[in-house]
Amino acid sequence: MNPVAPAEPATRSLGTRLVVVTLGFCFVFTLFAVGARTLSAWNAAWVAMNADLALLEQVYRQTLSKAIWEMDRDALNAHVDSTAQVAAVGHVALKIHSNNRTPEVIARSADGWQASTLAPTRRLDLVYAPFPGGSETVGELTLAGDERVLWARLGDEVKGIITTQLLQSLLLAGLIMLMFSRTVTVHVQHIARHLGQLTPDTMDQTLRLVRNPAHRDELSLLESGVNQLQGKLTDHLARLHQYETELGAHRDHLADLVQARTAELESLTEAQQLVLSLSNRLIHAPHESFEACQLECLQEVAQRLGANHALWLVPEPGQAAFRIFTEWQSDGIQVSPSPAPLAGMTHVPARLAREELLFFYSQAEMGRSLSPAETAVFTTQPVGACALALLRSDGEDYGLLFIGKPLGQGEWPPEDRALLAMTAQLLLHSVRHKAQLIAILATQEALRAANRQLEELSRHDPLTGLFNRRHFDEVKEDEFQRALRSGQPLSLLICDIDYFKAFNDHYGHAAGDQCLRDVAQAMNTAIIRSGDGLARIGGEEFAILLPATSATAALQVAERVRQAVADLRIAHAASGVGPWVSISVGLAQLEAGRTPDFDALFEAADQALYRAKEKGRNRIEFST
Numbered sequence: 001m002n003p004v005a006p007a008e009p010a011t012r013s014l015g016t017r018l019v020v021v022t023l024g025f026c027f028v029f030t031l032f033a034v035g036a037r038t039l040s041a042w043n044a045a046w047v048a049m050n051a052d053l054a055l056l057e058q059v060y061r062q063t064l065s066k067a068i069w070e071m072d073r074d075a076l077n078a079h080v081d082s083t084a085q086v087a088a089v090g091h092v093a094l095k096i097h098s099n100n101r102t103p104e105v106i107a108r109s110a111d112g113w114q115a116s117t118l119a120p121t122r123r124l125d126l127v128y129a130p131f132p133g134g135s136e137t138v139g140e141l142t143l144a145g146d147e148r149v150l151w152a153r154l155g156d157e158v159k160g161i162i163t164t165q166l167l168q169s170l171l172l173a174g175l176i177m178l179m180f181s182r183t184v185t186v187h188v189q190h191i192a193r194h195l196g197q198l199t200p201d202t203m204d205q206t207l208r209l210v211r212n213p214a215h216r217d218e219l220s221l222l223e224s225g226v227n228q229l230q231g232k233l234t235d236h237l238a239r240l241h242q243y244e245t246e247l248g249a250h251r252d253h254l255a256d257l258v259q260a261r262t263a264e265l266e267s268l269t270e271a272q273q274l275v276l277s278l279s280n281r282l283i284h285a286p287h288e289s290f291e292a293c294q295l296e297c298l299q300e301v302a303q304r305l306g307a308n309h310a311l312w313l314v315p316e317p318g319q320a321a322f323r324i325f326t327e328w329q330s331d332g333i334q335v336s337p338s339p340a341p342l343a344g345m346t347h348v349p350a351r352l353a354r355e356e357l358l359f360f361y362s363q364a365e366m367g368r369s370l371s372p373a374e375t376a377v378f379t380t381q382p383v384g385a386c387a388l389a390l391l392r393s394d395g396e397d398y399g400l401l402f403i404g405k406p407l408g409q410g411e412w413p414p415e416d417r418a419l420l421a422m423t424a425q426l427l428l429h430s431v432r433h434k435a436q437l438i439a440i441l442a443t444q445e446a447l448r449a450a451n452r453q454l455e456e457l458s459r460h461d462p463l464t465g466l467f468n469r470r471h472f473d474e475v476k477e478d479e480f481q482r483a484l485r486s487g488q489p490l491s492l493l494i495c496d497i498d499y500f501k502a503f504n505d506h507y508g509h510a511a512g513d514q515c516l517r518d519v520a521q522a523m524n525t526a527i528i529r530s531g532d533g534l535a536r537i538g539g540e541e542f543a544i545l546l547p548a549t550s551a552t553a554a555l556q557v558a559e560r561v562r563q564a565v566a567d568l569r570i571a572h573a574a575s576g577v578g579p580w581v582s583i584s585v586g587l588a589q590l591e592a593g594r595t596p597d598f599d600a601l602f603e604a605a606d607q608a609l610y611r612a613k614e615k616g617r618n619r620i621e622f623s624t
Helices: 012-071 073-084 148-194 218-283 286-305 347-355 363-368 371-377 414-458 470-484 500-507 509-528 551-566 597-616
Strands: 089-096 104-109 121-128 136-145 309-315 323-327 359-360 386-392 396-404 488-498 535-537 541-547 585-588 620-622
Touching: 012 073, 012 121, 012 136, 073 089, 073 104, 073 363, 089 148, 148 218, 218 286, 218 414, 286 309, 286 323, 286 414, 309 371, 323 396, 347 359, 347 386, 347 620, 359 363, 359 414, 359 535, 363 371, 363 541, 371 535, 371 620, 396 414, 470 488, 470 535, 470 541, 470 597, 488 500, 488 509, 488 551, 488 597, 500 509, 509 535, 509 541, 541 551, 541 620, 551 585, 551 620, 585 597, 597 620
Parallel strands: 585 620
Antiparallel strands: 089 104, 089 136, 121 136, 309 323, 309 396, 359 386, 386 396, 488 541, 488 585, 535 541
């Protein structure tokens, strides 16, 4: 059954469209022409009106000046009225100047006149010369043109312009339509009928236009082009038939290639997924079992490749040799890495440095490519196809990877090659990751040690080794609150080295620092209980916090501390107490209900220290 041909859309005459376009162009051209000529007519009318006003100025300049000078009002009114009767004048105003009174204005306007910025306006100063050589401005004449006169003149001009332009446009469109129909439209219709009748079987029928052959124009080129196109289409159809025959032959072969490539890509995708899972396992492997995880990954890759032997060799530090880092065999026998270095491995690293991967299809081929010593390293197990990969990056050498397949297997398909290359990169990155783990663990341990040291330094005085003011401030509040809760006594000693500034001035700051260290050591030795706290809270000032210590026991501790410093017998020639370095001690005890906070307790001990200094130093005073 023949298919029903779709209905052809109604055609539109090219000549008609050309006429419409021509008329549109003529219309636009007419608008521009009318606009330009209208503007020119307006300017001409404006110039003419301005000339009329200028002529009126010349006519009435002398008569109006004389009439103003002679104060002839009848003449003035008559002149103004006659000027206002001129058609071009819409408004006239005469301003009379006077020295002893307000200027007088005589004005006349045409009926319905309105001020306009389009019509010209002229202003003239009226000057009268009553005697030779003398002149005086007696008034001012203003003439304003009537805009209505301008529009009336312009209307007549526009009518003629529009009529002329429309006639020109219609005549031009008719002439173009006639010429186009006789010279173009007829032949274009003939070409369209010829093309509509063409089929693959009638491609040899040439196009012939009924016209003078001497006309070598665009239609001649079109005729020649259509005939050439028909010839080319004939050749193209012949080649197309040939191509279809060849395409049918190649289609089946392409389907086989696509199927093989699809299987290869699926195998490669599985290899990529395997490497990704192994990489993720290595990333999350703990440090202590990292090498075991590396061996497991190598085992899975070897099994995926169908290998029976896998060997990882690492360079021996400081030697031109390698040692076995890890080894796997398909028989399940655990192989311990050999501690003895494998010498003579020079040819393989040199070749891998150039090629990175070496593939052999048999053990015999590997024997022909490598030296006997190198071949012996990789043939401890009978292998068929085998491969070597270099584990090196950024100048760091991590060894060689060997994979051997069982005897009888002599192929390395593309997916296996890709898996081996990805495995080499995986192991290379795993070694780097292991080094980073070791470095991170070492760094973390160093940071913990540094933090412990910083914590220790932040709570101890660097000169004496005693607790510093920061530690004292943290402990004092805890002990104060504990004493309030438990009802136990809390005593505080504040000690100060007598005349220490004079000691520094006399012996120097180095001797002063040594004196502080010796005094701190003596005081620390005199404190027996571990719960008591000694801290350096100022330059030569020390504080001793005595939890659960009565006033009597605190006094004994204070005396023991004072005596320990005196027993040092550090010479002090600048002291006002004696020949040796001594200390003064202020003692205060927490009184429940009367000591609001630790600052009050500290202030009481400090006042006691002040009294000890007033009473001669090298003594102990108890707060009252």
